[in-house]
């Protein structure tokens with residue numbers, strides 16, 4: 001039985017690969033379709049009309065850069081990354097609190113990509129959890145909250161789980177709280193952020209620069225939408241009057257989503273569509289949404305480099321306060337008055353996460369700031385735009401090759 005399941009799964013993965021990744025013919029068809037639609041728009045709006053499409057999520061940016069999709073876009077369509085990397089936008093303040101606690105002997109459980117995240121204000125000369133561990137601080141890498149629960153039960157040590165993420169991590173945390181799974185010695189620091197308010201915020205900011213080509217479509221995160229449902233993006237489409245397409249993460253998914261955005265623009269439509277139908281529904285996972293609501297309340301939240309975004313974070317409800325690290329370890333909430341710009345001097349991460357600048361616009365990119373030694377927060381996680389561009393190139397070489405091919 002197990003073998004049959006494995007075989008079926010491999011077959012399915014193989015056909016997914018053929019359809020959504022290694023499918024040059026379809027990629028070419030989509031590319032031509034996108035170019036044709038741009039031409040149609042230019043006939044209507046003017047010959048120099050150009051537009052931007054925001055890929056909100058770090059995983060989409062990874063796909064776009066890794067597979068060189070920017071190089072497939074005709075001149076006049078620019079893909080801009082959004083604030084969809086939770087590690088990049090976690091305020092330095094909470095990393096500083098975690099460093100402090102680790103040096104005081106509290107075990108900090110953290111995901112691997114937060115380990116090197118630089119804090120703006122060193123604690124006793126220590127600027128990251130990695131450095132804290134080197135100085136004898138108690139820092140352990142964990143793959144999930146369940147991992148931390150197992151370890152904390154085994155050690156019995158006072159500990160804290162750094163709960164960083166978007167809506168995708170909230171179901172696991174909510175389940176652990178509602179089912180009372182955390183041992184008394186383990187507390188959860190909820191730093192969960194909500195993506196629709198951030199999308200609103202970044203689109204608003206980008207509209208403030210009327211000299212630039214407008215953002216006229218959004219590629220919305222597929223994994224977040226498995227929880228929230230595509231309906232979560234309706235206010236964005238309605239408020240800004242632009243198409244939003246919930247996309248999967250393979251290159252054909254992303255190209256299909258861009259094609260759908262272009263189709264809608266030509267037809268003067270502005271609706272939410274699901275491209276990622278193999279995982280996302282309109283309503284999302286209603287049971288999980290209810291469980292998240294039971295465990296958490298929505299609060300205004302600080303985003304690193306950006307500031308407070310209304311109703312963009314999840315805090316543990318009073319009912320589960322015995323599990324809340326804020327209560328147990330005296331971690332105060334940041335207030336808008338206290339929040340200060342928390343990116344290091346010269347780092348343009350805030351502009352990068354808002355789609356206002358490219359990593360290569362930052363003079364420190366691949367000089368003072370590299371994946372091995374990140375200076376700013378966008379260079380740490382594999383979902384950070386600067387880290388993705390550093391690892392796979394920002395389209396430079398691919399762009400040159402595409403330009404050459406166009407001349408042949």
Ligand code: SF4
Nearest residue numbers: 348349362369376386
């Ligand atoms: S390259 Fe580094 S310093 Fe520059 S914006 Fe990106 S993260 Fe910040």
